Amino acid sequence: MTETLIWTVVALILIGVYLSWTAGRLDRLHMRIDAARAALDAQLLRRASVTQELATSGVLDPAASIVLYEAAHAARQAEEDHREVAESELSQALRAVFGEPEQVELVRQAPGGEEAAGELAAAVRRVPMARRFHNDAVRAARALRRHRKVRWFRLAGHAPFPLAFEMDDEPPVALADRPA
Amino acid sequence: MKIGIVCPYSWDVPGGVQFHIRDLAEHLIRLGHEVSVLAPADDETPLPPYVVSAGRAVPVSYNGSVARLSFGFLSAARVRRWLHDGTFDVVHIHEPASPSLGLLTCWAAQGPIVATFHTSNPRSRAMIAAYPILQPALEKISARIAVSEYARRTLVEHLGGDAVVIPNGVDVDFFARAEPKKEWQGETLGFIGRIDEPRKGLPVLMRALPKILTERPGARLLVAGRGDEEEAVASLPAAMRSRVEFLGMVSDEDKARLLRSVDVYVAPNTGGESFGIILVEALSAGAPVLASDLDAFAQVLDQGAAGELFANEDADALADAAIALLGDATRRSELSTRGSAHVRRFDWSTVGADILAVYETVTDGAASVDTDERPLGLRARLGL
Numbered sequence: 001m002t003e004t005l006i007w008t009v010v011a012l013i014l015i016g017v018y019l020s021w022t023a024g025r026l027d028r029l030h031m032r033i034d035a036a037r038a039a040l041d042a043q044l045l046r047r048a049s050v051t052q053e054l055a056t057s058g059v060l061d062p063a064a065s066i067v068l069y070e071a072a073h074a075a076r077q078a079e080e081d082h083r084e085v086a087e088s089e090l091s092q093a094l095r096a097v098f099g100e101p102e103q104v105e106l107v108r109q110a111p112g113g114e115e116a117a118g119e120l121a122a123a124v125r126r127v128p129m130a131r132r133f134h135n136d137a138v139r140a141a142r143a144l145r146r147h148r149k150v151r152w153f154r155l156a157g158h159a160p161f162p163l164a165f166e167m168d169d170e171p172p173v174a175l176a177d178r179p180a
Numbered sequence: 181m182k183i184g185i186v187c188p189y190s191w192d193v194p195g196g197v198q199f200h201i202r203d204l205a206e207h208l209i210r211l212g213h214e215v216s217v218l219a220p221a222d223d224e225t226p227l228p229p230y231v232v233s234a235g236r237a238v239p240v241s242y243n244g245s246v247a248r249l250s251f252g253f254l255s256a257a258r259v260r261r262w263l264h265d266g267t268f269d270v271v272h273i274h275e276p277a278s279p280s281l282g283l284l285t286c287w288a289a290q291g292p293i294v295a296t297f298h299t300s301n302p303r304s305r306a307m308i309a310a311y312p313i314l315q316p317a318l319e320k321i322s323a324r325i326a327v328s329e330y331a332r333r334t335l336v337e338h339l340g341g342d343a344v345v346i347p348n349g350v351d352v353d354f355f356a357r358a359e360p361k362k363e364w365q366g367e368t369l370g371f372i373g374r375i376d377e378p379r380k381g382l383p384v385l386m387r388a389l390p391k392i393l394t395e396r397p398g399a400r401l402l403v404a405g406r407g408d409e410e411e412a413v414a415s416l417p418a419a420m421r422s423r424v425e426f427l428g429m430v431s432d433e434d435k436a437r438l439l440r441s442v443d444v445y446v447a448p449n450t451g452g453e454s455f456g457i458i459l460v461e462a463l464s465a466g467a468p469v470l471a472s473d474l475d476a477f478a479q480v481l482d483q484g485a486a487g488e489l490f491a492n493e494d495a496d497a498l499a500d501a502a503i504a505l506l507g508d509a510t511r512r513s514e515l516s517t518r519g520s521a522h523v524r525r526f527d528w529s530t531v532g533a534d535i536l537a538v539y540e541t542v543t544d545g546a547a548s549v550d551t552d553e554r555p556l557g558l559r560a561r562l563g564l
Contacts, residue, residue, distance in 0.1 A: 025316055028290070032322060035292075039544040122537065129344050130541050133323045136341040140319040143340065 022144075023155045029141040033162050036134035040165060043130040044087055047123035048072045051094065054120065059110040064097045088168035094124065098172035117175070124171035135164045181539060183208060184268035184549065186259075187219035188249065188280035190237035191227065196457055197274055197298050200348050205230055207349070207532045218262050218281060220250035234258045234281055249280040259284045260551050268549045270294060270539045276321060277314060277339070286317035291549035292542040296325040297335050297343065299454050314339070320552075322542040325535070330475040331454040344538065347480075348457050349531035352523055355464035358436035367399045367506060370442035370467065372435060372458055373449075375407025375426075381448030381472065386415050387495035388448075388502065393420050395503045404430045404438060439465035443512065444505050447471035450493050456480045460526045463487065463519035468512040470501050486522040487515060 054060065055069035071086075071093035078086035098104055098120075107113045141162045150156055187201045198219075205215045215230050220237035227233060235258060237250045259281060263271070269292070276282040276295040286293065295318075324343035326332035332343050364370075369392075373380035382403070392399055403412070404427040413421045430438065439445060445462040449472055459480045462469050469487030471477045481487035488505065490497040505512060524530070 025319070029319060032320075035542075035544075036322065039541050042544050043541065125534075126537055126541055129323075129538060132342050132344055133541065136324065136343075137322070139341055144319075 019149065019153055019155065022149060026141070026144055026150065026155055029137065029144060030159050030162075032137045033134070033141055036130070036137045037165075040127075040130040040134045043123065043126045045076065047120075047127055048075045048090060050116065050120045050123050051090065052076075054107065054116055057110070057116070059107055059113060060097070060103075064103075067093050068097055084165060084167045091168045091170060094175075095170065095172045098175050101174040104174045121175045124175055128169040128171065131165055131167065131169055138162045138164045181270065181543070182214045182266065182268045183216075183539065184262070184266050184271040185215060185217045186271065186273045186281050186285045187217055188275040188278045188282045189220070190250070191219040191221040191231060191233075192225045196348075196455075200298075200457070201274060202228070203349060203351065203528065204532070204535065207528045208536075211532070211536075216262070216266055216268070218259065218285070220255070220281065232262055234262070240279075249278065251279055251284065255281060256284050256288065260288050263289050263549060263551045266549070269543050271549045272296065272539070273321070274298060276318060283314070283317055286320055288551055289549055290320065290552040293321045293549070294323045294325065294538055294542060295321045296327065297331055298327055299331070323538050325538060327455045328476050328479055330479060346531060346534045346538070347526050348455050348460070349528040350457065350460045350464055350523070350526050352464040352527040355436045355439060355461055356466065356520070358433070358440045358465060360441040361437045364402055364438055364441035367396060368442045369399060369401045369502060370404075370438055370445045371401065371448075372404045372438070374405050375403065375409065375412045377407070379450055379452045380405075381450050382412060383415070384448040384450065384472075384493055384495050384498060385446055386412065388499035389416060389424070390420060391496070391499035392502050392506075393423055396506050399423065399506060400425060402427060402438060402442060404428070404435065435461070436465060439467045442467055444502060445469050446498070446502065447477065448498060449474060449477070453477065459487065460523055463523040464526075466516045466520050468505060468515040469519065470498070470505060482522055486519045
């Protein structure tokens, strides 16, 4: 009788330790998502600011300037639930304007243009990177949260179910292309 | 930036991953970053100043060949001390899924972790069995890098999640500036790799050689790499054996000179390649490349635009392509020009910038790496 009791207690403690460890894992994953989201926000903001700077610099023709300014402005001001669409539209605007290598060359030749083009190239390359890291973290967290042990024991607490950030982040070819 | 790099394989034994880490560390140090590499190494091996030894490695059969890995309590303790003393901004683990230092570091660390997946081995039973153990460790990784689109695809299939593709780097100018050597020129085919490793494909090339030599009697094959030379030529007719020259293990300088000298570089690898750094080196040296059509090779060679491909393990196809190339100087120089332009994207200046961009993305607003003290946290949580 005592023996059964001891074994039951040992089993309960082991289950408790395991659940606590899983909760820790989940907590860490949520922290990873937060960090990845912050990094993604930073990269998106950076891209929008560089675009806006270029649009107001007077290097580009008026039509291109207006298109870029509009898109960058919309992306920066977008509400949370409209963000993915606005950022995708900025990607499309950038692709439309910087589709040809000549346009990028034009920017490079303007005073200070070399730097601006470099910053924009870095920004359009880092957005897909940051988004991929974010969505990877989201996927890992979702996989764990769907597990029985997490659902039955409510290990996730009140943390909202993580959502991937879906957008069109294809960079303009002329900017993203590697030196040939 | 303070960067810690973890090498899973023994530093004493040369290998693709080790060279990649050495070049990456030296590139980052040149850019002014503080770099420390943790690698298994024998105590008496002389190490560069930036390498910290994690103890002796044990030879284990892994991923189809013998790898020298490092595990156990002692290694785990060294990993923890290295992490604790290093206070790195970011830790970059190579091959985190191999049972070595990479996995140990994943267990022990918290904070921004970047991981590069080099191999793309087919899904094994060991992998499936180890999945529940691997997953909690791998989910700590904030950013995954795959060395090729092919490696990324297998990573996604096996472990889920996603990765960015950043190819391995090469110092293109080192190869482009090497001086060709007279005695290695004139209708020469080149092969570099372990002679006794069938996956490197020397047996395929040996099967193709009689046909090549019948068509082009003046041709020679230069082989650089260690292994049993007598056994390698055993399948050749005795009269043809003199057309094969073994150079043994060559230095980096001689490797570059060899690649600069040969008329055609042949890469007959039959599998187990996820990137193909040797092709990039050959392209850097301006050597026309003839390679088997492995996924990874086709990608490096821009689907055949920067080098010729032949059907994997098909000695006849290899022979025909080699004969055609040896007889067509225009085609060779065309391949050489196109290859030299294509290979720029693999230069360390480009690859290093991309890797630094990954570091910066994951460190944005994150604390530095430290040992994971959650066992203590658990006790605190239980009120003990």
